[in-house]
Amino acid sequence: QQQVKQSPxxxxxxxxxxxxxxxxxxxxxxxxxxxxxxxxxxxxxxxxAIRPDVSEKKEGRFTISFNxxxxxxxxxxxxxxxxxxxxxxxxxxxxGNMLTFGGGTRLMVKP
Amino acid sequence: xxxxxxxxxxxxxxxxxxxxxxxxxTKGHDRMYWYRQDPGLGLRLxxxxxxxxxINKGEISDGYxxxxxxxxxxxxxxxxxIPNQTALYFCATSDSGLGQNNEQFxxxxxxxxxx
Numbered sequence: 001q002q003q004v005k006q007s008p009x010x011x012x013x014x015x016x017x018x019x020x021x022x023x024x025x026x027x028x029x030x031x032x033x034x035x036x037x038x039x040x041x042x043x044x045x046x047x048x049a050i051r052p053d054v055s056e057k058k059e060g061r062f063t064i065s066f067n068x069x070x071x072x073x074x075x076x077x078x079x080x081x082x083x084x085x086x087x088x089x090x091x092x093x094x095x096g097n098m099l100t101f102g103g104g105t106r107l108m109v110k111p
Numbered sequence: 112x113x114x115x116x117x118x119x120x121x122x123x124x125x126x127x128x129x130x131x132x133x134x135x136x137t138k139g140h141d142r143m144y145w146y147r148q149d150p151g152l153g154l155r156l157x158x159x160x161x162x163x164x165x166i167n168k169g170e171i172s173d174g175y176x177x178x179x180x181x182x183x184x185x186x187x188x189x190x191x192x193i194p195n196q197t198a199l200y201f202c203a204t205s206d207s208g209l210g211q212n213n214e215q216f217x218x219x220x221x222x223x224x225x226x
Contacts (some may be wrong), residue, residue: 009151032213043115043201043217044154089153096213098144098169101153 003027004092006102013080014110021075021105023090028071030092034099035064035075038087047088048075080109114138115218117202123224124192132187132221134202141207143185144215145169145177148199157200160185161207192225199223 006023013019023033034049050057050064050073057064061078077084090102115136124130134143141162146154156169158177166177174196176188189196199222203215 004153006153034214041219043203043219045217046214049212049214093213096207098156098159099154099213099215101155103151103153 003100004090004102006090006105008105009103010106012108012110015081017080019077019080019107021088021090022072023074023102024072025092026071029094032093032096033064033066033073034091036089036091038089044089082109082111085109115202115204115216117218117221119221120219121222123226125226126193128192130189130192132200132223134185134218136183136204138204138216140204141182142205143179144203145185145187146201146203147171148201154201157187194225197223197225
């Protein structure tokens, strides 16, 4: 039973494109929504995170959009680069406790 | 992240064997976790520990056990390995002092193959 559903499983874009990765959650008690980035052969690392009291958060080329009523949030990567090629995981937690991860999206940015 | 180390990095074993995966951290964090990663299923929590005397089952603990030998060390054991435990295993740490910003720091992973 996956409490956080992520789509798509894989995504290919051209350099400069704007890949969008979507996540949906079921538990309305979730109050912290991070995104993790994982390069091949490495462990995941925190990329950006949002709380439900805001609808958008930007850090550099990465933006999280959050829709509390729809129980959905998404990651947008502006001006994507080949170096952004990685696997991205959305996650959710309650009061800073255990993270529940989505299934992951493998992103490839072609030169 | 060199602050969280896992040994071994790769392991091939046979069905029925007992194996142990080890995790050490120099971050001084009190919380430690074990996850397994499978394609399309993301990261699933096996066990977690909020301090040395605290051990909790996660989503998929059957067939696994853990030991928190010290604040810095958290090991995962497969009592009798089976092929569907073939996966990538990650250890992670976090600091309860950060409150609701529960950033987890992951080790480099152990690729386990059970034949």
